[in-house]
Amino acid sequence: MELWESASIGNMTLRNRTVRSATNEHLAGRDGAITEALVECYEELAAHQVGLVITGHYAVDALARVDAGQPSLDERTDRTLLKTAADRIHAKGGKVAIQLNHGGLKASEKLNGRPSRGPMELTAEDRADLLKKYRFAARLAREAGFDGVQVHMAHGYLLSSFLNPKENTRTDRYGGSVENRFRFPGEVLRAVREEWGPEAPVLVKVNCDAVEDLHQVLKLCQEAGASAAEISGIRFASEEINGEPFYLKKVIEAREGISMPLILVGGITSRKAAEQVLQAGIPFVSFSRSLICEPDFIEKLKNGAEKSRCTHCNHCFQVYRERYRRCILHKKEIPQLRETFGA
Ligand SMILES: Cc1cc2nc3c(=O)[nH]c(=O)nc-3n(C[C@H](O)[C@H](O)[C@H](O)COP(=O)(O)O)c2cc1C
Numbered sequence: 001m002e003l004w005e006s007a008s009i010g011n012m013t014l015r016n017r018t019v020r021s022a023t024n025e026h027l028a029g030r031d032g033a034i035t036e037a038l039v040e041c042y043e044e045l046a047a048h049q050v051g052l053v054i055t056g057h058y059a060v061d062a063l064a065r066v067d068a069g070q071p072s073l074d075e076r077t078d079r080t081l082l083k084t085a086a087d088r089i090h091a092k093g094g095k096v097a098i099q100l101n102h103g104g105l106k107a108s109e110k111l112n113g114r115p116s117r118g119p120m121e122l123t124a125e126d127r128a129d130l131l132k133k134y135r136f137a138a139r140l141a142r143e144a145g146f147d148g149v150q151v152h153m154a155h156g157y158l159l160s161s162f163l164n165p166k167e168n169t170r171t172d173r174y175g176g177s178v179e180n181r182f183r184f185p186g187e188v189l190r191a192v193r194e195e196w197g198p199e200a201p202v203l204v205k206v207n208c209d210a211v212e213d214l215h216q217v218l219k220l221c222q223e224a225g226a227s228a229a230e231i232s233g234i235r236f237a238s239e240e241i242n243g244e245p246f247y248l249k250k251v252i253e254a255r256e257g258i259s260m261p262l263i264l265v266g267g268i269t270s271r272k273a274a275e276q277v278l279q280a281g282i283p284f285v286s287f288s289r290s291l292i293c294e295p296d297f298i299e300k301l302k303n304g305a306e307k308s309r310c311t312h313c314n315h316c317f318q319v320y321r322e323r324y325r326r327c328i329l330h331k332k333e334i335p336q337l338r339e340t341f342g343a
Contacts, residue, residue, distance in 0.1 A: 001278040003285065004302060007051075009261055010201035010227035012095055012147045014051035017278065018298045019286035021230065021265040022099040022150060022205065024056035026069025032062055034071050034078055039085045041295075046094030048296035052284075053094055054203075054230075057101035057152050060137040061130065063112045064103040064158070073100065073137040079144060086145035097148035097203055098141040100134060100192070104158030105167065118161045119168040119175070119184070127184060131191050138195040148201030151189050153221075154232045155207065159185040163217060164210045164234075178216045186224040193225040201227045203263075208247045210234040214254035222260045230263035230286055239266065241312045245273050252280055269308040271301055292316045293327045 004016045027038040045053045059065045059072040073082075089096045105118040122130070138149055153159040161167040162184050168175045174183050193202050204226045211217045214231075221229050231251050233239065239246040246266035255262060264277050265286035274285045290297045290308035293316075297308050315328045 001281075001283060003274055003278060007261075007283055009052070009148065009203065009284075011199040012052075012201040014095055015093055016049065016051040016298075016302075017284050018049070018051045018274075018301075019230070019263055019265075019284050020045050020050045020053045020291050020298075021232070021286040021288040022054040022056055022152065023288045023292060024067070024070055026056075026067065028069050028071035031076070032059060032065055032070060032072035033076070034081050034085070036081070038071065039081065039088060042085055042096060043088040043092060044295045045291060045298075046089040046092035046096070048299040049302055050094055050291070050298050052148075053089055053096045054150050054286075055096065055098045057099045057157075058137065059103060060100050060133040061102055063114055064107040064116075065111055066103040066106050066108055066157075068111055073098070073140055074133070075136075077140060079140065082140065082144040086147075090145070095147040097150050097201060098137075098146050099150045099152050099205070100137050100141075101152040102130065102133075102158035104156070104161050106156055118158065119170060122158075122184075127187070131187060134188050135191050135195050138192045142196055142200075148203060148227070149192055149196060150203040150205055150230070151185070151192055151226075152205050153185050153207075154205045154234065155236075156210075156234055159188060160207060160210065160234070163207070165212055166210070178211075178213055179220065182217065182220045182224075186220060189221065189224045189226060198225075203228045203230060205230040205232060207232060207234045208250040208254070214250060215256065215258075218254060218258045218260075218262075222258060226260055228261040228263055228284070229258075230265055230284075232265045236266050237314055237317070241267065243267075243270065243273060245277055248277060248280060248282075251282065267312070269310050269312070271306050274301070289314075289316060293329055 029035045062072040107116040204221045208214045263284035269290045277285045290310040293310035
């Protein structure tokens with residue numbers, strides 16, 4: 001497998017095997033509105049050869065956002081701007097999947113004005129309401145011309161917590177065995193699949209840790225209709241940096257019998273690491289922090305660069321929230337962001 005050959009997920013064909021992993025851009029406007037700055041951020045990635053841009057997480061429930069920079073996808077969303085986002089990425093030869101999320105226990109009480117809620121707090125009525133919200137958001141994205149959708153089941157948000165036996169100790173059909181813990185994430189996945197139709201790219205993102213049995217989770221995702229699974233880890237920000245992809249070994253151990261394409265993310269900042277992933281038979285390579293640091297990193301790789309300047313220092317978590325810069329290596333503010341948000 002070659003990084004620069006085209007490859008498919010469901011009925012979507014990508015120009016190469018690179019993916020921009022969902023990364024909260026912290027560029028939403030007031031009350032989670034999509035902004036021109038957010039659109040420009042996607043467009044910039046597509047202009048620099050990223051095969052598939054996965055957007056940062058969009059909140060399907062405007063009252064379960066995790067921070068003020070996170071956009072939501074609901075009745076108030078500007079559909080024209082959403083369509084502009086998809087069109088502008090396509091004009092640069094890229095494809096785009098929107099990531100859908102519910103903040104769960106990580107939702108901000110201060111921002112949302114209500115306590116965060118995880119699997120233990122959600123009633124049957126809440127779950128039914130949430131399924132409607134996932135469906136609505138998925139439909140908006142499809143109608144706007146997005147190429148695919150990713151259901152976020154990783155990193156400690158609501159669906160991740162359902163899968164995590166430490167956070168989900170329910171004793172009903174939604175807790176206990178892995179099949180039961182997957183029940184609600186599976187219902188979400190099936191609902192999104194129904195909205196998008198049988199051939200469309202409906203992706204998931206899962207943790208390789210905090211799930212007890214990655215193989216079983218992948219199998220359940222596949223059975224529930226996932227077109228591809230991206231694998232990350234709940235502790236990605238504190239993994240040891242040694243030039244190796246963080247989760248390669250875990251995925252190799254778990255993938256037997258899994259036929260949907262896998263996408264690996266975590267710690268991949270060099271050509272060598274990206275090629276190692278493909279050589280192991282994993283068809284897509286995904287990047288987050290190296291693309292915060294250098295939005296043109298994929299193009300640089302294509303032109304012969306060996307390594308990103310990103311050192312995984314994690315300052316982006318803070319710097320991003322300040323909104324006018326992205327990475328501590330960026331000396332200059334991004335002028336259009338100051339224009340969008342004011343001084
Ligand atoms: C600032 C920042 C924001 C992130 N936002 C998201 C997000 O919205 N959705 C998501 O699934 N992962 C998010 N991630 C995690 C990345 O997608 C990725 O899984 C993780 O950073 C490991 O990849 P890397 O080593 O290439 O950075 C974020 C990471 C960072 C650093």
